[in-house]
Amino acid sequence: MGLHAALAVHPGSGQGAAARIAGTVAARLRDHVDRLDLLAADTPAQSRALLDRSHADGLDALVVLGGDGAAHQAVQFCAGTGVALGLVPSGTGNDLARALGVPSDVPAAVDAVIAALRQRRRRRIDLGRVGDTWFGTVLCAGFDAAVNERANRMRWPRGPRRYDLAILAELAAFRSSRVVVRTDRDELELPAVLAAIGNTGFYGGGVPICPDADPGDGLFDVTVVGNAGRRELVHMLPGLRTGRHVTHPAVTTLRAREVTLSGNDWPVYADGEPLGRVPVSVTCVPGALAVLG
Known part of the structure; x- marks a missing residue:
């Protein structure tokens, strides 16, 4: 049986970058598969309908041209199935692609996908699960989630700098709260400003909040920032970009x-998408997703 792949495109990803290059990417992929479906959708509902149609016809691999929002929707579709996910990052954050070692350069990312398709090369990674929702990167609650909400409302600047400005804006309003963190190994109760549960290490366009997280070890890495005041948070922020924050006395x-x-x-x-409010329970599901490469 021939290789059946689909290319999913969110036209708005990367301020329209995905739409501009979709035809070129599709043309390159088409030379290396027996069938390629081009799926362009503006909403999750449209995307799911198109994916279901391709899946009914025996889909082998789904290649996503877009950012973390598009990848998140693709994870919902591919998790627990035999459909392998490939990523060509063209969004703002691209945190899942970054964590999986996908080249940030679009032609190089397409080359990597083509090589994996031709060699039928795939590997399995873990996913996080909250109820019926899957996530591939980080679930965050508290200050960082409030920053995410603010960044999503901002139209300027583009790219990771928007996240940095949202951090500064939230510093003026956010207060620490009591949080209870229960795991299958530990229990903490403390005043804190944020908790991040990482299947992979990055969120917010490359911030390594859980720098040692490994999506192949069957475990989350959890980072809890305790009762740090504004001044202490400001001093901690530069370390977020390098992962040095985990050595701070306020961090568990x-x-x-x-x-x-x-x-x-x-x-x-989670994955930059809203999932309600605390309380929340999260499970790491080993090997839940097949990825190309």
């Missing part, structure tokens, strides 16, 4: 397969 790190956050009503985001 844990590793666990299951995590529950409770004790407040912080906003919760």
Whole structure:
């Protein structure tokens, strides 16, 4: 049976970058598969309908041209199935692609996808699960989720600098809260400003909040920032870009397969998408996703 792949494009990804290069990427992929479906959708519902149609016809691989929002929707579709996910990053953050070692350069990323398709090369990675929702990168609650909410509302600047400005704006308003962190190994109760549960290490366009997270070890890395004031947070921020924040006295790190956050009503985001508010329970599902490469 021939190789059946689909290229999913979110036209708005990367301020329209995905739409501009979709035809070129599709042409390159078409030379290396027996069938390629080009799926362009502006909403998750449209995307799911197109994906279901391709899946019914025996889809082998789904290649996503877009950013973390598009990747998140693709993970919902591919998780727990035999459909392998490939990424060609063209969004703002591209954190899942970064964590998986996908080249940031579009032609190089397409080359990597083509090589994996031709060699039928795939590997399995873990995913996080909250109820019926899967995530590939980081679930965050507290200050960082509030920053995510603010960044999503901002139209300027583009790229990771938008996240940096959202951090500065939230510093003026955010207060620490009591949080209870229960895992299958530990239990913490403390005043804190954020908790991040990482399947992979990056969020916010390359911030290594859980710098040692490995999506192949069956465990989350958990980073909890305790009762740090504004001045202390400001001093900690430069270390976020390098992962040095985990050595700060206010930071606690844990590793666990299951995590529950409770004790407040912080906003919760995963893969940059809103998932309600605390309390929230999260499970790491080993090998839930097949990825090309």
